[in-house]
Amino acid sequence: MENAPLSAVGHLVEAVAEMRSATDDFDKITQLEELQTLLNATVGAIARVSVDFEVSQREDQRRRQVPSRERGRGIADQIALARRISPAQASRDLGFARAMQRDLAGTGELLSSGLITERAAQAVHRETDHLEPSLRREVDRELASALPDLGVRAAANAARRAALAVDPEGAAKRARKAAGDRAVWFKAEPDGMCKIVAFLPAPEGTAAFGALKKDAATEQATGAIDGRTRPQVMADMFVERLTGRAVREGTPVEVQLVMGADQLFGDTPQSPSTSPTPETSDPDGPAWLDGYGPIPAALARAIVAGHPGLFGPSPAEADRAQAWLRRVFTDPVTGQVTAVDPRRRRFDGTLRRFIRIRDQVCRTPFCDAPIDDTDHVHSYAEGGPTEVDNGAGVCRRFNLVKEMPGWTVRVVHGDPAGDGGVDPPPGHGHTIKITTPTGKTYRSTAPPVPGAVIAAPHTSGSVVELILAERLDLRWSA
Structure with a gap:
């Protein structure tokens, strides 16, 4: 296909690409x-x-x-x-x-x-x-x-x-x-923000928004806004009325942190082996919040600390936090997720949790949908094993589509030709090959952890586990 002559559309694309002002x-x-x-x-x-x-x-x-x-x-x-x-x-x-x-x-x-x-x-x-x-x-x-x-x-x-x-x-x-058809939607936005959009009948929507405006104006008139703008007061009231908790009390969450120890604690842990070898993840780089996406490390520390000012806590405050935290370990060479700590108050499927965090969104190329199903790439009914390498996080739609005649999905990482049969090298990105009924093929590789900085091969991933175990051991529940 690489040497095939250009079609008429291909020539047009080439001409437009070379066009100058x-x-x-x-x-x-x-x-x-x-x-x-x-x-x-x-x-x-x-x-x-x-x-x-x-x-x-x-x-x-x-x-x-x-x-x-x-x-x-x-x-x-x-x-x-x-x-x-x-x-x-x-x-x-x-x-x-x-x-x-x-x-x-x-x-x-x-x-x-x-x-x-x-x-x-x-x-x-x-x-x-x-x-x-x-x-x-x-x-x-x-x-x-x-x-x-x-x-x-x-x-x-x-x-x-x-x-x-x-x-x-x-x-x-x-x-x-x-x-x-009234409903509510959630949408992630840049800079650690999100939108919650409500589709409502006009009378109810107008009444809800009017109540927020009226009560925010009352607080502004009485001087109870503490330096906040009226839109900020309305946003805080919106959260308080939905959750029943004051924004300043913090929101109870389990944070599935995909971040290095230095991001969480604000320092650079040293290797306990011979000579000190610093971790290579960026202390100020992005972390990953499951259900949302990339967030600044400072915001992740703030969530852990339950700090009302969001970006207020210092690394020491985050270190003393009482929020639930689940450790996610990454390979320092490839940036791929390698393990998820199973310890938390409830054990509810570490394998599923691992695949969800590794894949982040549906593995169908260009599909931005959230993961609905942890799917067997090689069908379970056909003997496919229930293990990490044979798993992929997909949306419900693709889980149905791939069962249609003419569709095939296979794990091919470690096999340059994509023909299978070759074991993946350690730490290689999890890659699947999708073939459509027309014979077109597409590849999907699990993304590296956001913000991961590739380390020299000799860096041991156990450094993160040792530092976290040392600092957080008293706060884990089996």
Whole structure:
């Protein structure tokens, strides 16, 4: 495949990659116009090819005698691997592609011609998704002439007005359905922060937010905010009312720390062997908080200490902390997770915990979903062993997809050709090979611990265990 001639698209990609900015600013703007048109048209082409691929794959599944209720499974997953996006995003994009081909053909043609952006086409898709196909096509015909001159918000408003006009009862039905879809989501954000998003009916949401604003204003008026801003007071009230605990009391957690001893204690432990050999992890580098992701070492120490100021505790305060801590040991040469301390008040599956911490998120390439299942790479039903090397953390979706005809998943680390049969070298990253029904192959290697600094091979991982055992021994429960 490496020596295969470039396709027409390949030549286009090569030309765009080598393109340089024009000398004259007028020509630079012209380049931007043309590139945006190309980008729009590319999205339209992706939609067309995706739909055609879905049709042919469904026919292939029919020939393979896949039960009708399961046909279609795994198609978006193959598209996701090819486009280097998550399966969830590929599913959404495939739904959009179907609409552009079948119900919103006019909008799809404008997109494929480069006359409207993907965001504008998505807005029309989103605002008309609840309509019957015939009504959706009617809205599409009405909007076609106006869309090229509209921005994203204007396109959404125009589509919403047209949808209301062709189906006046639709708004009430959608409102009733939306109330049944109320939910709460969690999303990790940079700098050790997160978002908790609530999807609520407007009256309840307005009342909840209004209550926070009103009570925060009362505290501000009485001088009880202690230097905090009103948004900070509202955020603190939000947490207190959900958990029943004051923010300043700290939150009880079990921190599955993936961090070196020097990160936790703020010093550099010395090897107990001959000459002192310092650990090589970065004391200020990122740690890993299970369920969230990378966090600053200072924040990890603060969580352990239950310190109300988050970044306030010194290493000595963290050392005296009474929060539950579970040790996670890493290989100092490769940065890979090598062991998880089983000691805590409850023993609830150290093997599962190990794989979850090692893999961090679903092992499907480009899938950012949280781990739902600790899966046997070589199926348990076919004799696959229940051990670390044969385990992989995956989302529920991929656990079902990989059982479809034509899919294979195998452990291949230590085997350069990917053909199996070679034992992995010690400390090598856990690698699996995924083959799709079309014969395309993809590899997934467990990531190194965030912030790990690769050490010289002679550094012993036992240093971390010895230092932690010395400092924390009195606080472990068997």
